[in-house]
Amino acid sequence: MKIIKRTSLVVCLPLICLSHASADPISFGAKVGTLGLGVESSYKIDPLYSVTASVNGFKFTGAPHDKDVDFDGKLRLLTAGGSLGIHPFKNGFKFLAGVFYDGNQFDLSSVLKHNVTINGKIYTPAQVGKYNLTIHYNRVSPFLGIGFDSAFCTDSSWSLTGELGVLFQGSPKVNLKKTEGTINDPQAQAYIKHKAKHAADKFLLKYYPVLSIGAKYSF
Numbered sequence: 001m002k003i004i005k006r007t008s009l010v011v012c013l014p015l016i017c018l019s020h021a022s023a024d025p026i027s028f029g030a031k032v033g034t035l036g037l038g039v040e041s042s043y044k045i046d047p048l049y050s051v052t053a054s055v056n057g058f059k060f061t062g063a064p065h066d067k068d069v070d071f072d073g074k075l076r077l078l079t080a081g082g083s084l085g086i087h088p089f090k091n092g093f094k095f096l097a098g099v100f101y102d103g104n105q106f107d108l109s110s111v112l113k114h115n116v117t118i119n120g121k122i123y124t125p126a127q128v129g130k131y132n133l134t135i136h137y138n139r140v141s142p143f144l145g146i147g148f149d150s151a152f153c154t155d156s157s158w159s160l161t162g163e164l165g166v167l168f169q170g171s172p173k174v175n176l177k178k179t180e181g182t183i184n185d186p187q188a189q190a191y192i193k194h195k196a197k198h199a200a201d202k203f204l205l206k207y208y209p210v211l212s213i214g215a216k217y218s219f
Contacts, residue, residue, distance in 0.1 A: 027151055029161065031056075031214025036077040040161075042085075042149070042216065050085040050094065050149070056212075063108055064135075064199030068116055069192065071108045071199060078103030079167070083143060092152040098143040102169050104208075105136035106200060110192055118187050129182035131192055135200045138170035145210060151218050159216050167208040172200040 031038045036058030044050045057078040063071040083098025109132050112125035145165015174193045178184065 025151065025218040027159065027216040027218040029159075029214050029216030031161065031212045033163070033212025033214075034208070034210055035079050035167075035212065038212065038214070040214070040216070042151075042161075044151070047090040047152070048087055050087065050152075051082060052085060052098075053082040055080040057103075062203075063106065064196070064203035066195050066199040068113055069195045069199075070111050070113050071106075071196070072110075073106060073108030075106050075204065076103065079141075081143070083145075085147065085149070087152060090152075092148045092150050094147050094149065094152075096143065096145040096147050096163065096165060100141050100143055100167065102137050102139055102141040102167070104169065104204060105134055106204070108133050108135065108196070110196065116191070118191050121187070123185075123188055123191075127183055128185075128188050128192075130179050131182055131189075132177040132179055133192070133196055134175045134177075135172045135196055136175075137172060137204075137206075138168075141167050141169040143167050143210065149216075151216065157218050159218060160213070161216055162213045163210060165210045167210050169206065169208050171206055172197050172204070174200075 025044050027042045029040055035056035038054050038056035040052055040054035042050055042052040059074060059076050062075040063073050079100045079102055081098055081100030083096045085094035085096055087094045109130055111130050112128050115122055115124050143165055145163055147163040149159060149161045151159035174196045176189055
C-alpha cells in the first residue's frame with residue numbers, strides 16, 4: 001500500500017494549491033469499492049461542476065480459472081486519475097467522466113493440468129513446463145459513471161460520497177516469461193497466451209464495473 005500513500009500526496013497537491021486561491025470548498029476522504037481501497041480529494045468549482053482526483057489499490061491472492069491450465073498467483077488492483085463531475089440539478093447528484101492510469105494486473109504462473117492437443121500435436125504438462133506470465137490492461141483507461149456527493153447539499157464538514165460506473169480497460173494483454181524446463185515452442189506459448197487471455201477476461205472484465213462508497217471532510 002506504500003505506492004497508494006505516495007501517489008495520494010501527488011493527487012492532493014494541486015487541490016491544496018487551489019484552496020488558497022478560492023473560497024470554494026475542498027475535501028479529502030477515503031473510500032472502498034471494486035477498485036480496492038482509495039483516497040480522494042475533490043474541488044467544488046461552482047454549483048454545476050466539481051473535479052475529483054483519486055488513487056485506489058489492493059492486492060490479494062487470486063487467479064483466473066481454466067479447465068486445461070492451472071493458473072496460480074496474485075491480482076494487483078491499482079488505479080490513479082481524476083474525473084469531472086457535472087451536477088445538472090445543482091445538488092449532490094453528478095455525471096462523471098474521467099481518465100485513469102490502469103495498473104490492474106495478474107502476476108501468475110501456469111502449468112497444464114493434463115495432456116492437450118494443439119494443431120494435431122499432443123503436449124504433456126512435463127513437456128510444456130511452467131511459465132511465469134503477467135496479464136495487464138490498457139495503461140490509460142477512460143471512466144464514465146454517475147455519483148453522489150452530499151457535500152453539495154449540506155453545510156456539515158463531513159459528507160458521504162458514492163460512485164457507480166464503468167472503467168474501459170480493454171482486452172487483457174499477456175507477457176510470457178520462459179522458465180526452466182519450458183519448451184521453446186511457439187504453438188505451446190500461443191496456447192498458454194490464448195488461455196490466459198480468455199480466463200482473465202472473465203475474471204477482471206474488459207468493461208470493469210466501478211462501485212464505491214466513502215466519506216470526506218470539507219474545509
